[in-house]
Amino acid sequence: MAVTVSIPTILRTHTGGEKSVSAAGSTLAEVIDNLDANHGGIKGRLVKDGTLHRFVNIYVNDEDVRFAGGLEAKVADGDNVTILPAVAGGAR
Amino acid sequence: MLTIRRDLVDAMVAHARRDHPDEACGVIAGPDGSDRPERFIPMLNAARSPTFYEFDSADLLRLYREMDANDEVPVVIYHSHTATEAYPSRTDAKIAQEPYAHYVLISTRDPQEHEFRSFRIVDGVITEEPVEVVESYRFAHTGPDDVPEQ
Numbered sequence: 001m002a003v004t005v006s007i008p009t010i011l012r013t014h015t016g017g018e019k020s021v022s023a024a025g026s027t028l029a030e031v032i033d034n035l036d037a038n039h040g041g042i043k044g045r046l047v048k049d050g051t052l053h054r055f056v057n058i059y060v061n062d063e064d065v066r067f068a069g070g071l072e073a074k075v076a077d078g079d080n081v082t083i084l085p086a087v088a089g090g091a092r
Numbered sequence: 093m094l095t096i097r098r099d100l101v102d103a104m105v106a107h108a109r110r111d112h113p114d115e116a117c118g119v120i121a122g123p124d125g126s127d128r129p130e131r132f133i134p135m136l137n138a139a140r141s142p143t144f145y146e147f148d149s150a151d152l153l154r155l156y157r158e159m160d161a162n163d164e165v166p167v168v169i170y171h172s173h174t175a176t177e178a179y180p181s182r183t184d185a186k187i188a189q190e191p192y193a194h195y196v197l198i199s200t201r202d203p204q205e206h207e208f209r210s211f212r213i214v215d216g217v218i219t220e221e222p223v224e225v226v227e228s229y230r231f232a233h234t235g236p237d238d239v240p241e242q
Contacts, residue, residue: 009165009190010189010191062153064149064153084156086149086152086189087119087146087166088139088146088147089145089188090143090144090173090181090183091144091175092181
């Protein structure tokens with residue numbers, strides 16, 4: 001099960017500057033483990049205490065995985081996984 | 093240093109005034125590698141809050157796909173503070189994840205005079221930078237010479 005993963009600027013230090021890499025897995029959790037095996041340290045930037053980091057958005061194709069099972073979201077061969085840092089903040 | 097056209101500054105300030113007392117937010121995209129803000133993209137604050145802003149997740153995906161397709165990057169990421177100074181809060185610094193963006197803060201706490209400041213935020217470290225407002229980029233030294241300027 002090969003998927004294409006888009007890597008945001010801030011995480012490209014883990015992928016040798018590559019904007020897009022391939023990874024394998026049938027759930028998002030498996031894809032992230034596989035990514036981490038090839039691009040050490042990336043998992044720690046995405047997952048914290050077993051759940052997705054609050055300010056990192058991950059999409060399978062067009063769907064935000066928060067609405068599709070989070071780390072258990074299903075991933076199929078040929079899917080596109082996009083990682084985007086949240087743009088957020090504020091005075092409080 | 094942020095070099096930016098006056099009409100773009102005016103557009104950000106107008107957006108901040110319009111959404112006051114909620115925080116306003118958005119991006120100015122520019123050609124990858126140019127460091128030149130060109131395309132003004134006001135975003136909805138999904139939090140609709142006077143103390144927090146967040147791009148809606150579907151809007152965020154659409155924005156980045158569009159910028160990717162145009163070979164653009166977010167040169168400026170702006171938001172307003174509506175009751176405090178135009179300086180990144182601890183929350184701003186903690187969440188900021190675009191190390192090459194100019195983080196612009198606009199304060200609308202004073203109804204007449206706005207504050208407008210720009211910062212780099214890298215690994216949570218805030219560095220203020222000077223802002224040069226220009227009428228056009230034609231004579232400002234931004235970007236490579238082989239890319240047409242507007």
